[in-house]
Amino acid sequence: MKILALIGSPRKHSNCEAIVDEIAKGAEENGHEVIKYIIQDLDIAPCSGCELCRKGKDCRYTDDGTEIIDQLADGASVILASPIYFGQMSAQAKTIVDRFYSIFNNPNKSFSKDAKAAIVLTHAYPGDYDAYLQLTIAQPFQNNTEMEFIGAIDAGDLKFPGDVKDKPEILREAYELGKKF
Numbered sequence: 073m074k075i076l077a078l079i080g081s082p083r084k085h086s087n088c089e090a091i092v093d094e095i096a097k098g099a100e101e102n103g104h105e106v107i108k109y110i111i112q113d114l115d116i117a118p119c120s121g122c123e124l125c126r127k128g129k130d131c132r133y134t135d136d137g138t139e140i141i142d143q144l145a146d147g148a149s150v151i152l153a154s155p156i157y158f159g160q161m162s163a164q165a166k167t168i169v170d171r172f173y174s175i176f177n178n179p180n181k182s183f184s185k186d187a188k189a190a191i192v193l194t195h196a197y198p199g200d201y202d203a204y205l206q207l208t209i210a211q212p213f214q215n216n217t218e219m220e221f222i223g224a225i226d227a228g229d230l231k232f233p234g235d236v237k238d239k240p241e242i243l244r245e246a247y248e249l250g251k252k253f
C-alpha cells in the first residue's frame with residue numbers, strides 16, 4: 073500500500089514529522105511505502121471554490137497538490153499531521169485538505185475503500201482539542217472519503233519542535249498506529 077504522509081507543520085524538526093516517522097516505521101515494517109510531503113515546502117494553491125470538479129473535471133490548479141490528489145484518487149492511503157495553530161489545524165494542512173474536495177466533489181473520482189487514513193495533531197495544551205479532533209476525524213475523513221479511518225495521535229504538552237523526543241509513550245503509540253496500516 074502507498075501511504076502519503078502530509079505534514080502540515082512549517083517548522084524544521086517538527087513534532088509532527090517525528091511522530092509521522094514513527095508511524096512510517098511501523099507501516100514500512102508491514103511492507104508499505106510511505107511518501108512524506110512537507111506542505112510548507114510545496115507549491116499548493118488553496119481551493120478557489122470554482123466547482124469545476126463538480127462537473128467531473130480535474131482541479132483548475134496544476135501544482136504540487138495535483139500529485140497528492142492524483143495519488144489519493146488512485147487509491148493511496150494518507151496520514152494527515154498538523155500542529156494546532158490558534159485552535160485548529162495549520163493553514164498548510166488545511167490547504168491540502170481543502171483540495172480533497174476535488175475528489176469528493178467529482179462524480180468521476182473517489183478515494184479507495186481499501187485505503188486507510190490516520191491523523192496526528194500536535195499541540196501545547198493537553199486535553200483542549202478533543203472536540204476539534206473528533207470533528208476532523210468526521211470531516212473530511214469519515215464523512216467525506218471512502219477510506220477506513222484507523223486512528224489518531226492526539227499529542228499534547230508539546231511546546232517546542234522536538235519536544236516529542238522526550239515523550240516515548242507518544243512515539244510508541246505512533247509506531248503502533250503505523251502497524252495498523
Ligand SMILES: Cc1cc2nc3c(=O)[nH]c(=O)nc-3n(C[C@H](O)[C@H](O)[C@H](O)COP(=O)(O)O)c2cc1C
Pocket residue numbers: 081082083085086087088089154155156157158159160194195196197198230231232233234
Ligand atoms: C502560531 C502558533 C500558534 C499556536 N497555537 C496553539 C494553540 O492554539 N493551542 C495549542 O495548544 N498550541 C498552539 N501552538 C503550539 C503548537 O501547536 C505546538 O508547539 C506543537 O507541538 C507544534 O508542533 P510541530 O512541532 O509539529 O510544529 C501554537 C504554535 C504556534 C507557532
